[in-house]
Amino acid sequence: MTNDQPAPLSTDFFARPTLTVARELLGCRLVRQIDGATLSGVVVEAEAYIGPTDTACHASKGRTPRTEVMFGPPGRAYVYLIYGMYHMLNLVTEAEDFPAAVLIRAVEPQTGLDRMQARRAKPGRPPLKPAALTSGPGKLCQAFGIDLAFNGWPVTTGEQLWLERGQTVPDSHVATGPRVGITYAAPEDISAPWRFWLRGNPFVSG
DNA sequence: CAGACGATTGCCT
DNA sequence: GGCAATCGTCTGT
Incomplete structure (x- = not known):
């Protein structure tokens, strides 16, 4: 049978080197089904956290x-949860027992912007501009309704939360640099260019 | 069990 | 640019 719907990214997609996954996630669509609506956005910024020797990676302090x-x-x-308020x-990437993951730092909202707006709105405040909806890791989780209940959730089944392959992004559109907010890490990990983003995209957290 | 702190955000000066 | 918010997780007593 034919199927026009894009398939969710598979386990094989994630079972690769973390830098490769982070790079290739750019341009992919993050999809969330919630309250009968579909929210989606294109990944425009991501960071790699790679294994026990990466002192910026939570798992470098051991299995907890x-x-x-x-x-x-x-x-x-x-x-x-970070700072008691943001998710x-x-x-998760690479093979089982090798602790690594890609942090989704920003997406460009595609569908369901009104729902995102409602989730992000603050009482007594003017509506947020689209660029403020999902231009940060905490913002996008709030906009997409992602919380601790999704910890451990398989994103490969196409239920509630998944990713889809999008338009291929050429290398010339990709920028790399150091990761954000990891001042506690070792100098070589602070300087590692493991942050990837779409050059000039206004939805990048900056 | 008390205390410190964080892969952030947004309000305030 | 400074800084408070707010709580799960981890460390040390």
């Missing part, structure tokens, strides 16, 4: 209840 998901099979979500969405 929180980091357990990163030691598990690829293609699952690693979601955690971060990561996708």
Whole structure:
């Protein structure tokens, strides 16, 4: 039978080197089904966190209840709470028992912007501009309704939360640089160019 | 069990 | 540009 719907990215997609996955996630669509609506956005910024020797990676401090998901099979979500208020969405990569993940830092909203607006709105404040809806890891989780309930969620089944291959992004459109907010890490990890984004895209967190 | 802190955000000066 | 918000997780007593 024919099927016009794009398939969710598979386990094989995530079971590769984390830098490769982070780079190739650019241009892919993040899709969320919630309250009978479909929200989606194109990934425009992502960061790689790679294994036990990467001191910026949570799992470098060992296997704990929180980091357990990163030691598990690829293609699952690693979601955690930061500063008591914001959720971060990561996708587990590489082989089982090698703890690594890609942090989705920003998406360009495509569908369901009104729902995102409603989720992000603050009482007594003017409506947010589209560029403010999902231009940060905490923002996009709030806009997409992603919280700790999704920790460990398989993003390869096409239910509730998944990714789809999008338009191929040429290397000339990709910029790389150091990761954001990891001042506690070792100098060589702070300077590693493991952040990827679409050059000039206004939805990048900056 | 107390205490420190964080892969952020948004309000305030 | 400074800084408070707010809580799960981890460390050390």
